[in-house]
Each structure stands twice: as structure tokens, then as C-alpha cells.
Amino acid sequence: MSKTPQCSDDYPEKTEPPEVDLSCRQDLSKRDDRDRVVLVMVDDDEDDCLLVSEALKISCTGCSFRCVRDGAEIMDYLNRTGSYNNPELSPVPDIILLDLNMPRMGGREVLKRLKADPRFRAIPVIILTTSKELEDVKACYALGANSYITKQPSFDALVIAVKTLTEYWVEIATLPPRKTPARDPIEPDKH
Amino acid sequence: MNTKPSPAVAILDEDGDDRLLLQQAFELCRQDIEVHSFEVSEGLLGYLHEQAGHGKHGGAADLVILGLHLPWEFTFDLIATIKSDPGLRQIPIIVLIGLVPDALIKRFYDLGANTVITRPVLWDELLSVLKKTCDYWFGPLHM
Secondary structure, three states, X not given: OOOOOOOOOOOOOOOOOOOOXXXXXXXXXXXXXXXXXXXXXXXXXXHHHHHHHHHHHHHOOOEEEEEEOOHHHHXXXXXXXHHHOOOOOOOOOOEEEEOOOOOOOOHHHHHHHHHXXXXXXXXXXXXXXXXXXXXXXXXXXXXXXXXXXXXXXXXXXXXXHHHHHHHHXXXXXXXXXXXXXXXXXXXXXXX | OOOOOOOEEEEEOOOXXXXXXXXXXXXXXXXXXXXXXXXXXXXXXXXXXXXXXXXXXXXXXXXXXXXXXXXXXXXXXHHHHHHOOOOOOOOOEEEEXXXXXXXHHHHHHHHOOOEEEEOOOOHHHHHHHHHHHHHHHXXXXXX
């Protein structure tokens, strides 16, 4: 398993890099993350993270991408605990791509926690999973998922899917504003 | 899984002209789309309850569009009503807005709106936005 970022262009030097940070920054400008749409993917499959990262480089030059490996890690990321205490390296997501089946804390539990927390409730959560089970779809929408899409069988299909996704969420949708309590800075979790 | 032969969109917009434009734009996005438009929320909710169980995910429609010219508090209440109803909450809601303060956008998402979209003023731009919306929600990618 690679422990280094897969896309390193223009990436700031880290003093304490998170263990499985697959952060990528498209390098067409010198803008920082405040000017980019920050997507954070939650998935224990590093290959899937890498493929989405590569697809985003093709389809969304205004996107900044992070990947964390499970539900417990996204909660660390959002609460800026553990390896994620540096806001520069762990900007609050504009969009979360969430897998369902993961060790430690699965996607449904993450979704439940995010949508119950006023700091994070507004962040759009897109379920990105292999599951096509109607029960999963219905349960995720009932828990507040903003969208539910399925993983693609090939890289070519993934590139098209990511293009469709970013055209909608980055170009068409009006995302929640950044200057809110759910953005910078995050208040510590008091629970 | 989809028990309907074609995707169904339910539109609420109290402005007659805008409602017609939205309906026509959706009908141009896909030939097989079913568009049901309503002037008042009672009509929309009545339709959703009447159709409950027939939509893609067991809901009444595959997408609800709130093209709003309504008082904000009224709109908040409507989203909260749909999202607190076990038979309706799985239906994605898209809120079409004009220029509004950021706090209102956040409030829409907080209440459970699936997407907020700033409504284009020009017809061509509206068509383009709704085409991409159709491609996203009714394409092969989406469940």
C-alpha cells in the first residue's frame, strides 16, 4: 500500500502527512483550496480512491481531492483530530463521496452522524458504492444522502461518471457556503 | 427496480410563466419524461401522497423541483414536511432559487434539500442546466 500522495503537483510540503493521504491537486493555477471545490472520498479501497483521483484530474481542474480510508477516519478529518489537526492539509469538504461497506465505521453510520451534526449537516454527501440494493438506496436517502451513485466497472466509464458528477455538483449546483460554522474553522466536537 | 416506465418529475412553482418554462425545459431534456406541475404546495403534496409507492425508490416521484417564488419560511416548512414523511423523504428535492443570502442556501441543505441550483435567467441556460440535471439524476450513473 502506497503511503504517499498519488498526485503531488504543487502540493504543499507536509510535516506530518496522514498515513493514507491520497491528496491530489490539479495544477492549472496557484489557487489554494479556498478557491477549489474540495471533494473528500471515504473508501477503504485505495485503488478506487486512486482511480477517482485520476478521473478528477481529467474532468475537474477546479477540484481538490482527498481520500480517507473509513468512517472513523472521516470523523477524525472533520473534527480535526488525530493526523488531521492542520486545517491547511484537511480543508473542510464541499462534497463527500461516501462508500457504504467499510471497516471500523460503515457508510450508513457516517451518514447518520453527519446529518445529525449541525456543523456538517449541510455538506452534500454522495453515496458512491457497488451496492445496487434497493434497501441500501432507500435507507441512504432516508438518512439524508444527497445522491446515490454506483461505482463503474472500468476506468473509461469512471471518467464519464466523474465528469457527469462534477458537471452537476461543481458547475450546476450551488453548494453550501464556506463561511459557516460548518466551514472554517471547525469547532471542536464536544460530544 | 423502477416500477415506472419513465422518470417522473413533480414541479412546484406558483408563477405560471416560470412553471410553464420549467415544464417545457424538462420535456425537452427527455422525450419519455413525465412532468407534473403544481401551482400550490397542497397540489404537490396531494399528488405525492396519491402516488406514494410508485416512484423509483418507492416514493411518489423521481424528482421534486421547487421553483420558488414563495416566502422562505413557507419553503422551509414544505421541505421539512416532505423530508419528515417516511413515505416521501427518499424523493430527491431540488430547490431552484434566485440570488439569495448564503445563510438561506445552507438552511435549504440543512433541512434536507438534495441540491440547490441557482435558476438561470436565460432560456438557453435554463435548458442547459436542466439537461445536465436530467443526465445526472436519470442517467445510468444514478440509483
